[in-house]
Amino acid sequence: MREVSIVGIGQTKAGEHWERSMRDLAVDAISAALKDAGLESADALYVGNMLSGELTAQQHLGALVADWAGLEGIEAVRVEGADASGALAVRQGYLGVASGLQDIVVVCGVEKTTDADAETALAAWSSALDAEYESFHGVTVSAMHGLLMRRYMHEFEVSREDFAPFALNAHKNGVNNPNAMFRSAITAEAFVKGGMLADPIGMFDAAPLCDGAAAVVLCPSDRAGRIASKPVRVRASGVATDRLALHSRRDPLFLQAAYASALKAYQQAGVGPSDIKLFELHDSFTVMAALSLEACGFAERGKGTRLAQEGAITLQGRIPISTMGGLKARGHAVGATGVYQIVELALQLRGEAGANQVSGSLGMAQNIGGSGATAVTHILEA
Amino acid sequence: MKPARDVGIVGYGAYVPRYRLPATEVSRVWMEGKAGLPVEEKSVPGLDEDTATMAIEAARNALARGGIAPRDLRAVWVGSESHPYAVKPTSTIVAEAIGATPRVSAGDWEFACKAGTEALQAAFGLVGSHMADYALAIGMDTAQGRPGDALEYTAAAGGAAYIVGPRENSLAYLEGSYSYVTDTPDFFRRPYQHYPEHGGRFTGEPAYFKHTTGSVHALLEELGLQPSDFAAAVFHQPNAKFPQRAAQLLGFDKDQIKLGLLSPKVGNVYAGSCLLGLSAVLDEAKPGDRILLASFGSGAGSDAFSFVVTDRVTERQALAPKTMAYIARRKPVDYALYARYRKKLQMH
Amino acid sequence: MNVPRFWRTERTRYGLVGEVCRVCHEPIFPPRDVCPHCTEAGQDVHQFSGKGEVYSYSIVYEAPAGYTENQPYTVALVKLAEGPLLTAQLTDVDNDQVRIGMPVEMVTRKIKEEGENGLIVYGYKFRPVLGGASA
Numbered sequence: 001m002r003e004v005s006i007v008g009i010g011q012t013k014a015g016e017h018w019e020r021s022m023r024d025l026a027v028d029a030i031s032a033a034l035k036d037a038g039l040e041s042a043d044a045l046y047v048g049n050m051l052s053g054e055l056t057a058q059q060h061l062g063a064l065v066a067d068w069a070g071l072e073g074i075e076a077v078r079v080e081g082a083d084a085s086g087a088l089a090v091r092q093g094y095l096g097v098a099s100g101l102q103d104i105v106v107v108c109g110v111e112k113t114t115d116a117d118a119e120t121a122l123a124a125w126s127s128a129l130d131a132e133y134e135s136f137h138g139v140t141v142s143a144m145h146g147l148l149m150r151r152y153m154h155e156f157e158v159s160r161e162d163f164a165p166f167a168l169n170a171h172k173n174g175v176n177n178p179n180a181m182f183r184s185a186i187t188a189e190a191f192v193k194g195g196m197l198a199d200p201i202g203m204f205d206a207a208p209l210c211d212g213a214a215a216v217v218l219c220p221s222d223r224a225g226r227i228a229s230k231p232v233r234v235r236a237s238g239v240a241t242d243r244l245a246l247h248s249r250r251d252p253l254f255l256q257a258a259y260a261s262a263l264k265a266y267q268q269a270g271v272g273p274s275d276i277k278l279f280e281l282h283d284s285f286t287v288m289a290a291l292s293l294e295a296c297g298f299a300e301r302g303k304g305t306r307l308a309q310e311g312a313i314t315l316q317g318r319i320p321i322s323t324m325g326g327l328k329a330r331g332h333a334v335g336a337t338g339v340y341q342i343v344e345l346a347l348q349l350r351g352e353a354g355a356n357q358v359s360g361s362l363g364m365a366q367n368i369g370g371s372g373a374t375a376v377t378h379i380l381e382a
Numbered sequence: 383m384k385p386a387r388d389v390g391i392v393g394y395g396a397y398v399p400r401y402r403l404p405a406t407e408v409s410r411v412w413m414e415g416k417a418g419l420p421v422e423e424k425s426v427p428g429l430d431e432d433t434a435t436m437a438i439e440a441a442r443n444a445l446a447r448g449g450i451a452p453r454d455l456r457a458v459w460v461g462s463e464s465h466p467y468a469v470k471p472t473s474t475i476v477a478e479a480i481g482a483t484p485r486v487s488a489g490d491w492e493f494a495c496k497a498g499t500e501a502l503q504a505a506f507g508l509v510g511s512h513m514a515d516y517a518l519a520i521g522m523d524t525a526q527g528r529p530g531d532a533l534e535y536t537a538a539a540g541g542a543a544y545i546v547g548p549r550e551n552s553l554a555y556l557e558g559s560y561s562y563v564t565d566t567p568d569f570f571r572r573p574y575q576h577y578p579e580h581g582g583r584f585t586g587e588p589a590y591f592k593h594t595t596g597s598v599h600a601l602l603e604e605l606g607l608q609p610s611d612f613a614a615a616v617f618h619q620p621n622a623k624f625p626q627r628a629a630q631l632l633g634f635d636k637d638q639i640k641l642g643l644l645s646p647k648v649g650n651v652y653a654g655s656c657l658l659g660l661s662a663v664l665d666e667a668k669p670g671d672r673i674l675l676a677s678f679g680s681g682a683g684s685d686a687f688s689f690v691v692t693d694r695v696t697e698r699q700a701l702a703p704k705t706m707a708y709i710a711r712r713k714p715v716d717y718a719l720y721a722r723y724r725k726k727l728q729m730h
Numbered sequence: 731m732n733v734p735r736f737w738r739t740e741r742t743r744y745g746l747v748g749e750v751c752r753v754c755h756e757p758i759f760p761p762r763d764v765c766p767h768c769t770e771a772g773q774d775v776h777q778f779s780g781k782g783e784v785y786s787y788s789i790v791y792e793a794p795a796g797y798t799e800n801q802p803y804t805v806a807l808v809k810l811a812e813g814p815l816l817t818a819q820l821t822d823v824d825n826d827q828v829r830i831g832m833p834v835e836m837v838t839r840k841i842k843e844e845g846e847n848g849l850i851v852y853g854y855k856f857r858p859v860l861g862g863a864s865a
Binding site: 119137138144149151198245 | 739760766785786787788789790791792793794795796797798800803805806807814815816817818819825830841842853
């Protein structure tokens with residue numbers, strides 16, 4: 001097994017791209033990543049995407065994106081695991097290079113949610129849940145997290161307001177990310193007053209669905225120095241799944257897959273939570289941020305919101321999260337999100353995060369599908 | 383009419399939805415509050431209810447009281463004028479939901495407000511002929527009233543289910559029945575029309591009263607009975623006045639119809655009307671009580687039945703929610719919410 | 731039209747019909763061929779009682795396509811008396827009256843309609859227990 005490094009990164013703004021189609025966005029990100037790496041071709045392409053079939057009537061993305069990105073004829077395939085599609089694509093690229101079978105691999109996460117109306121997009125996104133026994137009953141991804149949040153509040157005796165620091169932190173960090181969808185800070189008051197999506201999930205608990213694409217170029221670490229001036233090493237890559245439906249989980253308030261994938265990653269890298277200097281976690285919803293911190297060993301069970309209230313999650317804190325806005329402020333371009341996380345982590349580790357720069361050479365990214373049934377954890381090092 | 387084999391009611395169950403539209407609300411919107419009110423309030427089904435869902439609950443209540451296994455039913459028959467499908471029987475959905483399929487006969491009945499007692503009449507015939515030991519007959523409706531029409535005050539939702547079986551297992555056995563039918567177009571609806579037409583005052587004497595008194599007179603004569611032989615009488619209840627007048631015309635007094643007169647509180651539940659009234663009577667009946675049931679369906683006709691309550695009634699009454707529990711479960715809505723629930727708002 | 735998909739699960743959806751594992755005897759809902767408790771194959775049909783309590787709930791204000799007619803509605807995780815947790819809408823209850831721990835019972839209601847011409851899809855929902863019965 002070879003060591004793998006990231007030698008090129010690229011991303012579009014996350015937001016509403018009325019003028020750019022899904023394939024346009026993919027090409028934008030891939031072109032930027034290849035340019036960043038100073039390369040013009042690759043051995044393989046992995047495309048992370050969840051909704052193209054349902055929302056744009058387009059499947060067969062591997063071939064399409066390779067075609068349009070000028071990577072004619074290479075091995076290419078689309079990877080899907082709901083919201084975790086992006087990181088799963090990174091994982092496939094990592095496996096390709098680590099195995100020795102592929103040398104230069106492009107990974108692109110792309111999503112186009114705004115070609116359809118909001119209700120249709122919401123229904124499509126909700127196919128991340130159990131179609132027969134969850135979304136069939138009119139449960140959306142938001143409502144599923146509403147169920148989680150309500151139970152969390154009940155069991156751990158916290159209030160809605162206790163989740164506000166996650167949203168405030170994310171929005172504050174989004175201000176300095178030129179690629180973020182939302183670039184203005186919010187107040188605790190605005191958080192409380194925001195309209196309800198699926199009680200108790202309010203507007204400011206939930207990351208916005210949007211369009212976007214992000215891409216990375218991977219290669220063997222022993223070659224990376226010749227290609228990039230600041231290669232970022234992939235120290236670990238771990239994937240785990242859990243029972244799909246929330247009601248089937250052994251412990252609905254514990255993200256078992258997040259825990260198991262993080263454990264694999266910690267073990268592969270030979271590190272623990274205290275070694276991690278920043279964590280691009282899956283803050284699709286504020287409750288998910290709390291649960292992710294708990295599952296990955298940064299907070300005890302039920303204490304995730306307390307960690308946030310202590311300020312530990314800010315850029316100056318012990319474990320900065322959502323450093324470029326997270327899903328909450330940068331936006332959740334569903335299947336692209338996992339690659340955005342890697343790109344943002346790489347920017348940090350390269351020292352290119354601008355006003356949001358965090359110090360430290362070891363960072364973690366975790367991408368979660370649906371309500372926790374897939375979790376993909378990567379640990380990167382400068 | 384009396385079948386060769388002694389038959390009766392083995393189990394029964396009611397259903398009424400929780401929402402209520404006070405008649406004052408209809409009057410407020412359409413008559414500036416000046417209308418005469420034929421009932422106090424009427425029941426309104428929720429957005430997720432229809433004749434099938436209500437029939438399923440009533441059937442489950444009847445099974446709980448009857449104590450028989452669903453697979454012992456040989457027929458599931460639903461009478462309604464608001465079947466959810468014009469083609470595909472409500473009865474199949476009910477049969478599947480209660481676990482009576484596949485060894486069962488199913489089919490929907492229609493005869494305006496007497497579709498339920500039609501099914502009941504046939505169920506007595508099926509069991510009485512030894513073709514089956516148990517049959518389920520249901521009268522249930524989610525009636526629609528044209529906005530602003532007189533019938534909007536009363537068109538309501540609800541009904542009841544009856545398991546018919548051998549007398550040996552009955553909580554009330556059948557002494558005899560009669561059906562009195564003519565072609566009298568007092569109230570009807572053409573296909574693809576959303577609301578029915580009705581003949582105003584023509585629905586009274588030539589329709590409701592003629593057929594109701596016709597069937598009851600004939601039944602009493604055949605059985606050699608008089609009104610004073612009955613502990614209770616239940617008539618079809620399109621409003622509060624008609625059943626009271628029918629009772630008067632036939633020689634029944636206020637006390638006899640009191641328990642089974644529910645229309646002031648729920649409105650006219652159409653094919654479920656007298657069957658719902660009967661369920662309220664059975665909830666409080668004592669062994670030996672004789673009960674008259676007389677339906678009326680526009681078009682027109684009336685089915686009359688005479689039942690005698692057995693010892694088994696006492697142990698079965700409490701095995702499912704009583705009719706008054708459904709009546710007491712009420713959440714009033716205003717006309718706007720009612721219009722939304724009954725899909726009277728043009729959405730497309 | 732989605733007829734076969736909805737027809738296939740009618741019994742389960744209309745009547746809360748699940749399974750019991752023949753090997754480990756745990757109740758299973760919904761039915762599945764590989765026991766989620768012991769991974770053995772082999773189950774017997776089991777009729778759940780329909781009784782349970784609210785484990786969690788959320789009021790949906792932004793419904794997905796196909797479900798907007800009834801919004802806002804409450805969805806819940808219901809812990810069945812027999813043990814399994816399931817997801818369903820609550821009905822016959824004011825949205826602001828729902829509480830964790832509330833005793834509920836299963837009723838069969840309309841889940842959705844495939845348009846004015848299409849199939850009416852029925853399934854389980856839960857409502858606060860209705861009094862008036864001794865059982």
